[in-house]
Amino acid sequence: MSESDEVTTSCKRGARREEKRAKIVQVAQRHFTEHGFGNTTMSAIAADLGGSKTTLWSYFSSKEDLFAAALDDWIDRVKPVFDVQREGTLQETLNRYGCEFLRQMLSPQIQTLFRLMIAEGQRFPKMGHIFYERAPLRRQKALACYLEWEMAEGNFRKVDGLRASAQFHHLCFYRLFMHSMWGLEPDTSPAAIRSEVEEAVEMFLFGYATGQQHPA
């Protein structure tokens, strides 16, 4: 967004400006993610920076501008391990991947990000798209890719890989995740995570019906 503004005539000035901007965004991020949009004040950010408000406004012309920049940067930074380590059976791989995924989703950072996206989503319609494409969709594509490989190997029914991938993610995380969002303080120990994911994987692969075969 701000790299290619124009050829920076001076070197140190331009560099400092970038640095400062980054620092502002970083501080703003902390405030926004700790208190949300409404309860964060520009004055507090300026004070925290040690600088003056004037300077703040010379970088971002409004609070919403700053928020957008902070969220942008945050989303860029949230690049958790999307990789699917293809070791062992399909079942083993899904278990391993699922546990790692769920563990990440239960981290405070991700919780806060979701909370912000949902709470302020109305105010920034574009944010939703950006967020969705960079985080959940990217994830789902990565797993879909793996699932399609397993389809080719003959270990997985031939279905829409992306949808199956989304289904798997939802199965793994929404129960504990939403409980956590609602303040129910669910058990998020490694053992609980493992159990949650195991149930999901088993159902995902084998289903619950008895005495019948796949319709397809």
Added chain:
Amino acid sequence: MSESDEVTTSCKRGARREEKRAKIVQVAQRHFTEHGFGNTTMSAIAADLGGSKTTLWSYFSSKEDLFAAALDDWIDRVKPVFDVQREGTLQETLNRYGCEFLRQMLSPQIQTLFRLMIAEGQRFPKMGHIFYERAPLRRQKALACYLEWEMAEGNFRKVDGLRASAQFHHLCFYRLFMHSMWGLEPDTSPAAIRSEVEEAVEMFLFGYATGQQHPA
């Protein structure tokens, strides 16, 4: 909460007070669910009521008080059709139930309720518990009851009914629901709903693995 305060010495006065209170809560509810907590003003509620601000504060001593009351009442009122109509096969029943469920979840009211729960959840820690028990949990129990019946009939693997129920609900609604939350404006036509639920049901019952039987 306010029924058993004390024996109302006068009859008409007490009755009117209850009525008025209910009306206030109702109006407040509309405002809160339409604009959220932060963007709702007490003055607007008073104006909408036709009454004066003084009266408002004679019923609720603060904005947060009123919000709590409104949410309380709302949660009481959210009693969508939890019943599972047991007609046709397991598959048919799940499809019918799932579609109705998803349809309800995509309504603006439910969306807003979730948004409020998540956004203001920090401010009202108790709310999360109340909400969870009255809405999602109640739902999941209703379906779990049906699933356990199907287990007894031999059509469903013998597993934890509540967890399976939760899994089914999550499979059905989270994809479209969250897309809608993020402002992605997904297709929510009856056809799209049907398709989403069909995929969920099929996976739920039969799984995706090929060439193997249930491990249990």
Added chain:
DNA sequence: CACTCATCGTACTCTCCAGTACGATTACCT
């Protein structure tokens, strides 16, 4: 009728906070 409680309207205080004005200071650049 006398009394009381609820309500009303209006105008007010108080606080918080985004955003601005302005003059002074400190880098950097040529």
Added chain:
DNA sequence: AGGTAATCGTACTGGAGAGTACGATGAGTG
């Protein structure tokens, strides 16, 4: 050195909105 951009601190404006004060008007009760 002299010019220029960025920065600083402080004090201000302006608006929004929670909550209050107060005097007036009814309606219900005894």
